[in-house]
Amino acid sequence: MKLGVLFSGGKDSYLAMQMASEQHQVSCLLTINSSNKDSWMFHTPAIEWTKLQSESLGISQIIQKTEGIKDAELVDLLKLVKRAKNQYSIQGIVTGALASTYQSTRIQKICNDLGLWCFNPLWQLSQENLLRLLIDSEISSVITGIAAEPFDESWLGKEINSYTVDELLLYSKKYRINPAGEGGEFESLVIDSPMFEKKLEIISSKKHYSNFSGRLEIREAKLI
Amino acid sequence: MNILVISTCQEKLSENEFVLPITEIIKSYKFDIVDYTSVDSSIALNYDKIIICGTSLQDNDYLNFLENFKTLSSSNKPILGICSGFQIVCSMFDEEIIERQEIGMIDVKTEIDNPLIKGNFQAYNMHNFSVDKLNSFNVLARSNKTIQLISHKNLKIFGASFHPEVRNEQIITNFVLI
Numbered sequence: 152m153k154l155g156v157l158f159s160g161g162k163d164s165y166l167a168m169q170m171a172s173e174q175h176q177v178s179c180l181l182t183i184n185s186s187n188k189d190s191w192m193f194h195t196p197a198i199e200w201t202k203l204q205s206e207s208l209g210i211s212q213i214i215q216k217t218e219g220i221k222d223a224e225l226v227d228l229l230k231l232v233k234r235a236k237n238q239y240s241i242q243g244i245v246t247g248a249l250a251s252t253y254q255s256t257r258i259q260k261i262c263n264d265l266g267l268w269c270f271n272p273l274w275q276l277s278q279e280n281l282l283r284l285l286i287d288s289e290i291s292s293v294i295t296g297i298a299a300e301p302f303d304e305s306w307l308g309k310e311i312n313s314y315t316v317d318e319l320l321l322y323s324k325k326y327r328i329n330p331a332g333e334g335g336e337f338e339s340l341v342i343d344s345p346m347f348e349k350k351l352e353i354i355s356s357k358k359h360y361s362n363f364s365g366r367l368e369i370r371e372a373k374l375i
Numbered sequence: 376m377n378i379l380v381i382s383t384c385q386e387k388l389s390e391n392e393f394v395l396p397i398t399e400i401i402k403s404y405k406f407d408i409v410d411y412t413s414v415d416s417s418i419a420l421n422y423d424k425i426i427i428c429g430t431s432l433q434d435n436d437y438l439n440f441l442e443n444f445k446t447l448s449s450s451n452k453p454i455l456g457i458c459s460g461f462q463i464v465c466s467m468f469d470e471e472i473i474e475r476q477e478i479g480m481i482d483v484k485t486e487i488d489n490p491l492i493k494g495n496f497q498a499y500n501m502h503n504f505s506v507d508k509l510n511s512f513n514v515l516a517r518s519n520k521t522i523q524l525i526s527h528k529n530l531k532i533f534g535a536s537f538h539p540e541v542r543n544e545q546i547i548t549n550f551v552l553i
Contacts, residue, residue, distance in 0.1 A: 174386075252479065252480050256478055259478050262433075263503070267433070269433070270388050270391075275395075
């Protein structure tokens with residue numbers, strides 16, 4: 152089956168894409184570039200660098216801008232999925248949705264209306280199992296946004312590896328956070344994986360941080 | 376306790392979404408997952424309970440195998456059908472399936488005391504088909520729009536048109552304990 156992946160460049164949508172590619176042909180990456188940093192639907196930090204990921208994966212990307220206003224952003228998502236269906240003849244959509252019925256309901260409705268299959272291979276996966284699966288799948292990602300205690304400035308740009316996973320699991324008990332960031336505690340960007348032809352290297356970046364909230368502004372990055 | 380989990384997914388990738396969340400809930404018990412195309416009269420012999428899982432909204436291939444599922448009704452084993460499994464347990468007793476779509480979290484009211492769930496609750500629905508009038512089943516719970524939870528009048532056969540593995544896991548654990 153030819154599939155399009157709703158792709159933010161973060162660990163969840165990337166992992167969903169990699170799992171889908173083991174059984175189907177991933178024809179395109181669908182990316183929403185939202186100007187609303189607090190969107191409930193779409194992951195926003197470092198979205199501009201998904202172009203390099205698409206290049207390294209050798210998979211075409213379609214980008215749709217949205218102002219990220221509730222409901223209007225769904226119209227933009229519908230436009231994006233329609234474009235993918237028309238341009239790449241996809242038969243289904245893959246998402247990295249884990250637990251949010253808000254997100255999954257809206258995407259399921261769009262797919263159903265367009266006669267497309269909808270695959271959510273991470274659905275209901277526990278936060279710990281998701282982190283373990285990322286490591287087992289040799290997916291390297293860095294933290295590009297934080298929004299919860301106890302994440303201090305040192306977490307911006309930190310790579311999610313087996314050591315970080317242990318730390319996140321400890322934090323989940325002590326601070327009652329979701330260790331894989333499902334509640335928006337942090338955002339990530341995948342920089343390398345077995346499917347990448349070249350690794351994405353961050354050449355220059357700036358940390359913006361205040362009171363357990365921050366983002367990593369990537370100023371320059373390239374494939375090496 | 377040995378549970379037979381029947382996947383109704385035509386595409387293996389859908390099993391991550393519709394089967395694995397259920398086996399995660401029952402992982403402390405022994406279970407096997409079998410494909411809907413393998414269902415026959417002998418398949419239930421070595422099991423104590425049967426769960427028939429749901430599948431993707433676009434996936435209707437299981438409808439081609441309804442006759443095979445009818446053999447399960449004489450197995451005398453408790454069965455829980457979820458979403459497409461709900462339609463399958465209804466079809467096992469020749470109930471009429473109708474087109475009726477519900478997608479999302481929906482308020483459900485319990486109408487009859489039952490061993491699976493008590494009171495009102497919110498349920499994650501994702502179906503294009505449902506039932507309207509039932510002959511062999513009692514309606515245990517319903518939303519404003521559809522019948523949501525049913526039990527057979529004489530057998531321990533249940534159906535949930537929603538997905539209890541999302542936010543209502545106790546329905547599955549209660550079924551296992553019946």
